[in-house]
Amino acid sequence: MTDTTDRTPTGPDQDDEAVRRAQEARLREVWAAPKGWRYWSAVNNTEVGIWYTALSFIFMLSAGVLALIVRAQLAVPENDLVTPDFYNQAFTLHGTAMMFLFAVPIFEAVAIILLPQLLGARDLPFPRLSAFGFWCFLIGGVFVMGSIFFGQAPSSGWFMYPPLTTEEEFTPGYGPDIWLLGLSFIEVASLAAAVELIVGTLKCRPPGMRLNLMPLYAWYVLVVAGMILFAFPPLIAGDILFELERLFDWPFFDPSRGGDPVLWQHLFWIFGHPEVYIVFLPAIALVAMIVPTFAQRPILGYSWIVLAAVGTGFISFGLWVHHMYTTGLPSISLGFFSAASEAVAIPTGVQIFVFIATLLTGRVIHSVPMLFVSGALANFVIGGLTGVMVALAPFDWQAHDTYFVVAHLHYVLIGGMLFPVAAGVYYYWPLVSGRKLSDRLGRIAFWMMFAGFNLAFLPMHYSGLAGMPRRVWTYPESLGVGTANMISSVGAFVFAAGILIIVWDVLRPRGNEPYAKRNPWNAGTLEWLVEMPGESWGVRSIPAVTSRYPIWEQPNFIDDVDNGRFYLSDAAEMKRETIITSVLDGKPLQCLRVPGPSFMPMIAAVFTGAMFIFATFHWWAATIVAMGLSTISIMVWLWRGTAVIPEKPEKDVGLGLKLPLYKSGPHSVGWWAMFIMMMGDATAFLGLVFGYYYFFTIHADFPPPSTVGPGVLWPTVAFGLFAVAWATAFGARLSNQAGRIGRARVLMAAGALVALAASAALLWGPYVTGLRPTAHVYPATVWVITIWTAAHGVAGSLMLGYCLARSLAGRMTPAHDIDIFNVALYWHFVGLTVIVTVGTLAYLPVLM
Amino acid sequence: MQVFGKTQDNLWTLVAAPTIWGFHFLFSYFLAAYRCAPNDDIFNTIGGTRAAIAGVTAVCLLLILLIARRAWREWRADGGGYSNNQDTPEARERFLEFSTLLLAALSFAAVVFETLPVLVFWDCR
Known part of the structure; x- marks a missing residue:
């Protein structure tokens, strides 16, 4: 690699306007969104991010309508505006949609739009994966949300507690299945x-x-994505157990057969509490971008914000039982969670103080985004204070399941998330559409939202302490909360009117209103390099950065970027490209070719969605067909679009820097993606294993002495076969790397077959000893862990077969070995899964 | 890896202290849950469990202090400045060392918090 220390923006040919025009024409063509009906094959962050954001907002508005129905019903005592059953569906779907279809997706959506801009990258490393995520979200979201029109929406609260939800007599119909399968998909x-x-944050920085x-x-x-990786898999594990109980009567949560409904509560809240911070931190991240701009100074205490983000990310995983204070756990256990719930206030508070200090030491420009930020901080602090109250177990025992908690959580979520998002909408709208939103409408919207919100939720503290329970469709007049509820309902409608004003401001026809000036807020960070209106290439050239606020601090910066004096100012080979850099110092490592438009992500999402939807209605044959088609479509997508061998080994990216076009192993983004995905996969597996050890802990005799387990023989045989399969995958990688292609191919073929045999042997154990999963929770737990591991073996076999085909087709060579490198990495994780599976199921009962 | 005659900080060194907090938290919770379940004899004292948690607490606090000490010394050796927004490897190190120090302080406080229940609760009620 050439010297990278000289980053002075130069390049003689860039001064020639004709050269620049030609470069721009090429870039524009390469990054253009497809036209006509093919538009929906777009994968670029500028398209997918906007679809994603718009759809999240649509779901938010729908869930908001449900909230208004709830408030209309509760406006007066003993009201009968809606039936109890519809009321149950309305509040359940309100909570479910706000969390799963708005709060989390809006983070992903906004990050997909903003992150590449903030990092001066042309796109994130896996645009088709983003598109796949969007299509999954669309299908799953419409499925879940649409259920209410058929009277089939889930109706047991957004946390779906069993046994209410597992017993057909309590919850007839498909409601819980729609919740479980629709949301698992999302x-x-x-x-x-x-x-x-x-991967985008760590490897695609300029x-x-x-x-x-x-x-x-x-x-x-970075922190929030890491949290998603460890928070969502336990819920996926819980969903698997839950759905197996609903569909096949495996008794995980049925106490009469050894199960325990509290296990679901654990798995749900191990997800559910970090979830609150997964929602809150990205919104606060918007505040962290807005505050320096309007204080017109760099953030004060950068390290303290990093402390707050990382610290909150960790401690938020130690809070989950504070949703379960009334389940009868020993006080000492509650104490641990109460302590963590208090400790998390430290990092959360630190960032608030950092924002206030930055504003105090700057010259604050009054603006609509700042107005929303101020409102956010005020409301969030109130929610934080009641949070410290309910974190104390004795207080929580009084307030649990009352409107006090409803008030608390809405102050936290609306103050900590919705107001910052509204600030973000006003702040970033020029980046999306090239125009500012109206200041006047923004102010009206803010004051209606702020007043309406407090009017709606402040009285709920009183209603709750007066004894009004949550999730009950009406209340008696004698409770004395009629006035408070009427005020709440009026406030809710005022708040909703404020939101409608924002919606109008966004959608109103603009006529020929001029575009905003460039960098309209005079901000210092890279996303404001965007032109008004924006070009789909993102940045004209990928800048070399030497400061936290390059637009403020690097001289002649915008001009240098615009005239292509930095990296990748051209697309000479007519390919979409961006730069991959090192984690610590952002040293350029690779010029990454990112894939362009394709319908494959949409097709794969349709088949995957079909699989989940068919399973909801127990159409098993169709489910299996959809599963097959989904697997095939994903393989076609990978075959055509990944690990493409470039026409030359390296290219000149500008400023005299030559970068390789292909990297494999730990240097490739694909390897990182596989590693990160498998961390999530391993967490889901540990969720299932947690179930096993949970039952082991709560039962004096688990495994029950009268039951035989899977035995020792067949698990041991499976262990040996898996070891062989692992060794062949690893050996194939080494042989291929050493140029011994023939041996590598033999190993891949053998590995694919042995992996199938290993999976079969693993399943044969509990089958041959006659474990019936419906009889007791023990055989059910053994089966679910066995099936999980065997399924990973089958997937590993497919992957080895895929590598073999790639090698035979000449798409994988000793120098271009991304595929087998990633598959070998996958097999390391399978190896660990097998060790835990066999150790837990076969050897632990022998040792105990 | 050594640079400037000291440990090179990275994202793993940054999260080491809160990871120790996570270990301490899970250990305390799982041990107490295991000891108290099935919850038959709730008035029996659980001195052994409490002592074990106290012992692990001491080890965890010590490890966090070691992390803090390293971060502090290297940060001080480099002048201990709060300004870390320059485009130099030294500024990056300064930033990571100071952030590590802050996270170690938070983790220390959080581990102390997590140990308080052991002082208050003597049995499985």
Whole structure:
């Protein structure tokens, strides 16, 4: 690699206007969104991010309408505006949609738009994965949300507690299945987004952007994506157990057969509490970008914000039982969670103080985004204070399941998330559409929202303490909360009117209103390099960064970027390209070719969605067909679009820097994605294993002495076969790398077959010992862990077969070995899964 | 890896202290849950469990202090400045060392918090 220390923007040919025009024409053509009906095959972040954001807002408005129905019903005592059953569906779907279809997806959506801009990248490393996530979200979201029109919406609260939800007599119909399968599908999309965002933040920064120069938004994205990776998989594990109980009567949560409904509560809240911070931190990240701009100074205490983000990210995983204080756990256990719930206030508070200090030491420009930020901080602090109250177990025992908690959580979520998002809408609208939103409408909207919100939710503290329970469709007049509820309902409608004003401001026809001036808020960070209106290439050339606020601090910066004096100012080979850099210092490592428009992500999402939807209605044959088609479509997508061998080994990216076009192993973004995905996969597996050890802990005799387990023989045989399969995958990688292609191919073929045999042997154990999963929770737990591991073996076999085909087709060579490198990495994780599976199921009962 | 005669900080060194907090938290919770379940004899004292948690607390606090000490010394050796927004490897190190120090302080406080229940609760009620 050539010297990278000289980053002075130069390039003699860039002064020739004709050269620049030709470069721009090429870039424009390469990055153009497809036209006509093919528009929907777009994968670029500028298209997918906007679809994603718009759809999240549509779901938010729908869920908001449900909230208004709830408030209309509760406006007066003993009201009968809606039936109790519809009321149950309305509040359940309100909570479910706000969390799963708005709060989390809006983070992913906004990050997909903003992150590449903030990092001066042309796109994130896996644009088709983002598109796949979007299509999954669309299908799953419409499926879940649409259920209310058929009277089939889930109706047991957004946390779906069994046994209310597992017993047909309590919850007839498909409601819980729609919740479980529809949302599991969306969770997969969230994990895909997490992978994309982590790799994007760590590897797609512009040259020179060291960790200490990263925009704070990127720090938050990194932390939140990491949290998604460890928070969502336990819920996926819980969903699997839950759905097996609903569909096949496996008794995980049925106490009469050894199960325990509290296990679901654990798995749900291990997800559910970090979820609150997964929602809150990205919104605060927007505040961290807005505050310096309007204080017209760099953020004060950059390290303290990083402390807050990372610290909150960790401690938020130690809070989950504070949703379960009334389940009868020992006080000492409650104490641990109460302590963590208090400790998390430290990092959360730190960032608030940092924002206030930055504003105090700057010259604050009054504006609509700042107005929303101020409202956010005020409301969030109130929610935080009641949070410290309900974190104390004795207080919570009084307030649990009352409107006091409803007030608390809405102050936290609307103050901590919705107001910052509204600030973000006003702040970033020029980046999306090239125009500012109306200041006048923004102010009206803010004051209606702020007043309406407090009017709606402040009285709920009183209603709750007066004894009004949550999730009950009406209340008696004698409770004395009629006035408070009427005020709440009026406030809710005022708040909703404020939101409608924002919607109008966004959608109103603009006529020939001029575009905003460039960098309209005079901000310092890279996303404001965008032209008004924006070009789909993102940045004209990828800048070398030497500062946290390059537009403020690097001389002649915008001009140098615009005239292509930095990196990749051209697309000479007519390919979409961006730069991959090192984690610590942003040293350029690779010129990455990113894939362009394709319908494959949409097709794959349709088949995957069909699989989940057919399963909801127990159409098993159709489910299996959809599963097959989904697998095939994903393989076609990978075959055509990934690990493409470039026409030359390296290219000149400008400023005299030559970068390789192909990297494999730990140097490739694909390897990172596989590693991160498998961390999530391993977490889901540990969720299932947690179930096993949970039952082991709560039952004096688990495994029950009267039951035989899977035995020792067949698990041991499976273990040996898996070891062989692992060794062949690893050996194939080494042989291929050493140029011994023939041996590598033999190993891949053998590995694919042995992996199938290993999976079969693993399943044969509990089958041959006659374990019936419906009899007791023990055989059910053994089966679910066995099936999980065997399924990974089958997937590993497919992957080895895929590598063999790639090698035979000449798409994988000793020098271009991304595929087998990633598959070998996958097999390391399978190896660990097998060790835990066999150790837990076969050897632990023998040792105990 | 050594640079400037000291440990090179990275994202793993940054999250080491909160990871220790995570270990301490899970250990305390799982051990107490295991000891108290099935919850038959709730008035029996659980001195052994409490002592084990106290012992692990001491080890965890010590490890966090070691992390803090390293971060502090290297940060001080480099002048201990709060300004870390320059485009130099030294500024990056300064930033990571100071952030590590802050996270170690937070983790220390959080581990102390997590140990308080052991002082208050003597049995499985």
